[in-house]
Amino acid sequence: MIKGFVFDLDGVITDTARFHYQAWAKIAQDDLGITINPSVNEQLKGVSRMDSLNIILKFGHRENDFTQEQKEVFATKKNDYYVALISHMTPADILPGMKEFLDELRAENYGMSLASASKNAPRILAGLGLTTYFDKIVDPASLRHGKPDPEIFAKGAALLNIKPSEAVGLEDAFAGIQSINGAGEFSVGIGDPKILHEADLNFNCTAEVSLAKIKAAYADQND
Ligand code: G6P
Ligand code: MG
Numbered sequence: 744m745i746k747g748f749v750f751d752l753d754g755v756i757t758d759t760a761r762f763h764y765q766a767w768a769k770i771a772q773d774d775l776g777i778t779i780n781p782s783v784n785e786q787l788k789g790v791s792r793m794d795s796l797n798i799i800l801k802f803g804h805r806e807n808d809f810t811q812e813q814k815e816v817f818a819t820k821k822n823d824y825y826v827a828l829i830s831h832m833t834p835a836d837i838l839p840g841m842k843e844f845l846d847e848l849r850a851e852n853y854g855m856s857l858a859s860a861s862k863n864a865p866r867i868l869a870g871l872g873l874t875t876y877f878d879k880i881v882d883p884a885s886l887r888h889g890k891p892d893p894e895i896f897a898k899g900a901a902l903l904n905i906k907p908s909e910a911v912g913l914e915d916a917f918a919g920i921q922s923i924n925g926a927g928e929f930s931v932g933i934g935d936p937k938i939l940h941e942a943d944l945n946f947n948c949t950a951e952v953s954l955a956k957i958k959a960a961y962a963d964q965n966d
Pocket of ligand 2: 751754789914
């Protein structure tokens with residue numbers, strides 16, 4: 744039986760990828776002399792701040808040009824810029840259908856936790872007016888491994904005191920679906936089914952997410 748839902752944030756509840764991209768593009772251009780493009784951005788989804796910087800440096804063939812201290816400075820600068828961009832977020836930035844979905848889950852008393860790699864997640868939830876919906880938030884600083892490792896989604900279920908088999912994970916990134924599956928949870932992909940083909944159930948976009956369909960697919964798999 745489903746007892747709880749573990750959510751990714753970026754790309755599932757709100758679209759912050761464009762702000763990450765804007766912030767990284769500026770740092771890459773101004774400080775690293777690297778011009779990034781949308782295909783690089785795709786690789787940054789679900790990836791931690793420092794790992795994102797390493798991907799950009801590799802893309803620009805500059806992976807050996809900076810010390811760890813310099814990289815910390817770039818990452819902090821990117822974050823300062825990113826935080827300024829997300830400071831204007833409001834409930835209007837919730838992706839279509841997700842507020843209604845969260846309300847439905849709350850009405851049915853499901854546990855809800857957040858499994859985002861973003862250290863800014865609490866700030867973003869506050870801007871969206873969604874803080875009270877989440878019983879628990881996984882602290883990404885407490886993790887040894889990022890997605891696709893199962894650790895973050897396993898923790899998301901453990902914090903709700905439910906078994907992985909009782910949890911549904913929602914993700915827009917392939918690495919996230921791998922994390923959910925590795926944790927032994929029911930995976931729901933939101934986005935291109937070709938990219939998210941390992942998900943137990945897929946919706947093309949947030950507006951299509953349906954609790955009834957999730958329950959039916961979960962029941963099919965578990966009877
Ligand atoms: C999410 C985003 C990534 C981002 C990561 C860390 O997973 O999809 O693009 O790099 O969070 O975010 P942070 O806010 O801690 O820099
Ligand atoms: Mg995401």
